[in-house]
Structure formats: C-alpha cells, structure tokens
Amino acid sequence: MRLLSPLSWLYGFGVARRALPSIGAAKVPVVVVGNWVVGGAGKTPTVIALVQVLAARGWKVGVVSRGYGREHDTDVEMVGAASTAAQAGDEPLLIQRRTGVPVYVARDRRAALHALCAAFPAVDVVVADDGLQHATLDRVAEVWVFDDRGVGNGRLLPAGPLRAALPHAVPAHARVLYTGQRVSTALPGPVAMPGLAHAVPLSAWWSGDTTAAVPLDSLPREGLHAVAGIAAPEKFFAMLEAKGLRFVRLPEADHADYTTLPWPSGAPDVLVTEKDAVKLLPARIGTTRVWVVPLDFELPSSLVDQIAALLPNRHRSGPHP
Numbered sequence: 320m321r322l323l324s325p326l327s328w329l330y331g332f333g334v335a336r337r338a339l340p341s342i343g344a345a346k347v348p349v350v351v352v353g354n355w356v357v358g359g360a361g362k363t364p365t366v367i368a369l370v371q372v373l374a375a376r377g378w379k380v381g382v383v384s385r386g387y388g389r390e391h392d393t394d395v396e397m398v399g400a401a402s403t404a405a406q407a408g409d410e411p412l413l414i415q416r417r418t419g420v421p422v423y424v425a426r427d428r429r430a431a432l433h434a435l436c437a438a439f440p441a442v443d444v445v446v447a448d449d450g451l452q453h454a455t456l457d458r459v460a461e462v463w464v465f466d467d468r469g470v471g472n473g474r475l476l477p478a479g480p481l482r483a484a485l486p487h488a489v490p491a492h493a494r495v496l497y498t499g500q501r502v503s504t505a506l507p508g509p510v511a512m513p514g515l516a517h518a519v520p521l522s523a524w525w526s527g528d529t530t531a532a533v534p535l536d537s538l539p540r541e542g543l544h545a546v547a548g549i550a551a552p553e554k555f556f557a558m559l560e561a562k563g564l565r566f567v568r569l570p571e572a573d574h575a576d577y578t579t580l581p582w583p584s585g586a587p588d589v590l591v592t593e594k595d596a597v598k599l600l601p602a603r604i605g606t607t608r609v610w611v612v613p614l615d616f617e618l619p620s621s622l623v624d625q626i627a628a629l630l631p632n633r634h635r636s637g638p639h640p
Contacts, residue, residue, distance in 0.1 A: 347436050348444050348459040348630050349383075353451035356480040358573060359550030360466045361498030363410045363594070364513060364616040366448045369462065370418045372623050378630070379441045383431040384411040384448035386424030388574045395434045398422040404598045409574055412597045414448060416527075428456045444630055452483050460492050460629040462622070463506070466551075467499025494625050496618070509619035515558050518590065518610035522601040535562045538590075538610065543567070544582045545590040548575035548598075555592055559612070566590065582607065 352369060354360035370380050386392055386408030398407040398415045407415075407424055415422040421439045425431035428450055436442060450456050451463070471480040485504075489495055495508025502510060518538060523531035543564060547555040548571035556568050569581050577598045582589050588608045591599065596611040 347381075347432070347442060349432065349447055349457060350444065350460045350462065350626060350630075351447040351450045351453075351456065351458045352462045352464065353447075353449045354464045355451065355482055355485050356465070356468060356471060357476065357482060357550075358480075359554065360464045360468075361496075361511075361513065361616075362449060362464050363413065364614050365462060365464050365496060365498065365511075365618070366446055367414055367417045368511075368616045368618045369623070369626070370414070370420055370446050372618060373444060373446070373627070374418070374420065376623075376627060378444045379439075380418075381421040381423070381435045381439055381442040381445045382411070382414055382418070382448055383428050383435060383445055383450075384408065384414070384422065384424050385426055385428065385450075386411050388576075389424065392424075392426045395423060395425040395427075395430050397434070397438065398424060405576070409594050409597050410448065413593050416597065417593070428453055432456070458492070459631075460626050461490075461494070462626065463489070463493055463495045463508075465495065465497050465499070465503050465506075465508075466554075467501060467503050469503035492629060494622055496622055509622050511616060511618060513558075513614050513616045515562060515612050516615050518612050521591075521596060521599060521604065521609040521611055524593075524596055524611040525601060535559070535564060535612070538564065539588050540565070542587040543590065544569055544586050544588070546571060546581050546595055547592050548577070548581075548595050549573055549592055555612075559590060564590075571595075580604070 352362055352366045354362050370382060374380050389408040390405050398411050402412055404412050411422050411424045421435055423431040423435040428447060432445060447456060451461060470485055473479060475481045489506055495506045497503060497508055497510045498513060500510060500512060515535060517532040517534055519532045543566035545556055545559055545566040546569045550573045552570035571581055586607050590610050590612050593611055593613055
C-alpha cells in the first residue's frame with residue numbers, strides 16, 4: 320500500500336487543481352448526487368428516488384449524467400424510450416425508464432445541462448447523476464452517498480477508494496446519506512434502507528407493465544441463476560438470499576454489455592438487476608424466464624425536506640393537485 324502512496328499524492332494534486340464547486344450560479348438549480356468512493360455506493364437508486372420525490376412535490380425535474388461506457392460520450396444526447404445502453408449508458412437509460420423525466424448525457428455535464436434546459440424550459444430543477452468532483456458544474460445542493468464501506472482506508476486512488484480528499488465537515492449546501500444500513504463515517508446523516516420486494520418478467524419490465532410483478536417468494540426454488548453486472552454484485556446476491564432464495568451466482572463486471580448471455584444455455588429462470596435489464600432485450604433470451612428485480616429505495620423524509628429547503632422554489636411542499 321505504501322508503494323501506491325506517491326500515486327495517491329499525484330492523484331490528489333490533480334483533483335486539488337480543479338476549482339472549488341461553484342454554488343448556486345446555474346439558471347436552473349442543480350442538485351448533485353455522488354459518492355466520494357469508487358463504485359457501488361447506491362448513487363443511481365438515490366438519483367431515481369430523489370427525482371421521483373421531487374416530482375411528487377411539484378418540481379419539473381430533469382437529469383444530467385455522463386453516460387459512462389457509451390459509444391460517443393463527447394456528444395450531447397437526449398435519452399429517450401428508443402435509446403440503447405450503448406448510446407446513452409446503462410445508468411442514464413435506467414434513470415429515464417424509471418422516472419420518465421428528461422435525461423441528457425455528455426462527458427461535459429454543463430453542455431448536457433444547457434441542452435436539457437433549452438429543450439425543456441419548464442424544467443425547474445436538475446439532478447446531476449454523479450459530479451461531486453466536477454467543479455465547473457454549478458450546484459445549489461449535494462447529496463453525498465456512502466455505503467457500508469465508508470471511506471475505506473481513507474486514502475486517495477489508487478492506494479485507497481477515495482476519489483478526492485473528504486472534507487472534515489459537511490458544507491451547508493451538502494447532505495449525507497448512508498445506503499449500507501448503518502452510519503459508516505464520522506459525518507452526520509440519515510440511513511436509507513434499500514430492499515427487494517418483487518420480480519417482473521423482462522418483457523413486462525420493458526413495456527412498463529407493473530401488474531406482472533410477482534413476490535420474490537413465489538419464484539421457483541430450483542434452477543435459479545442470478546446475474547449482477549454492477550460494482551458490488553455480492554450486495555444484490557445477499558439481498559436475494561435474505562429473501563430466502565437459493566441460486567447460482569453469476570457476477571459480471573460493472574457496466575457489462577452482455578454481448579454474450581452470461582447464464583448457461585437452457586437455464587430455466589434468471590434473476591437480474593435493472594441495470595442489467597436495460598441491456599437485455601426480450602427477443603434475445605429464448606426460453607429462459609428472466610426476472611428483473613427492482614431495488615425498493617425510499618429516501619428519509621428529513622433528507623428530502625432539507626434538500627427541498629435549499630431549492631429556490633421553497634413554496635412547493637406537496638404533490639400537484
């Protein structure tokens with residue numbers, strides 16, 4: 320680990336050279352949701368949940384994201400119903416499908432923000448999927464997401480998991496959220512309790528048919544496989560096991576493209592995350608029954624109230640009539 324420390328210092332120097340985030344300068348208020356450590360902290364479900372609750376409280380919400388792994392990530396692109404994960408990135412495509420709000424992607428998130436606001440002038444708050452370390456993206460609020468790893472060994476990449484040096488205190492415009500069922504740093508913040516409740520056939524998931532959902536305990540007890548192409552596959556597997564399911568684990572790399580199906584030919588039933596589902600078209604799966612298992616994620620009301628209080632439209636406290 321000590322051998323990596325000089326590389327961490329260089330990495331930290333590069334991060335520190337960026338300007339500090341500009342607070343509140345954007346024409347449309349931006350809320351940045353991100354994590355200080357690499358991979359798998361629960362950022363995407365937090366974005367989805369925040370978008371949904373802000374929309375329920377009356378805001379017209381949009382989302383900007385980089386669209387990691389897409390084919391032409393320097394281009395600005397709107398994510399729509401006809402988009403593919405290769406065009407949009409798997410996480411932005413999932414966010415758009417779950418929320419239905421305008422989503423724009425680009426490596427330059429400012430360009431994505433400007434394109435979104437030009438195309439959708441009614442949008443009055445934008446949630447940025449990731450971007451804590453993107454100092455040129457103005458924001459009025461931030462949500463820092465930590466899982467049960469906390470800050471790991473406290474070192475910067477590559478000697479540790481930190482993307483940037485963590486401040487000693489939470490600034491006034493930021494709030495902390497813990498998604499690992501416990502507080503895992505010295506920073507104050509509420510705990511969200513994610514869970515799995517049901518499974519949806521892949522074709523129904525793609526068509527938006529929520530009536531096809533079935534309880535997890537009604538799934539077959541034999542021949543199950545579970546696939547997870549996320550940063551921390553074991554988290555998904557552990558949650559399935561907590562529901563009493565037994566299955567063959569098939570962990571995949573984060574953002575796996577599924578050019579080749581990862582389960583054995585003839586497997587009767589396969590469980591996947593929604594991040595996997597956006598890259599699996601029903602026409603490809605043959606006779607295998609593929610079940611999409613959404614993550615249920617409810618944000619603490621105290622956190623939502625605090626974020627809402629940082630937004631200019633403070634009179635909006637409930638859903639539209």
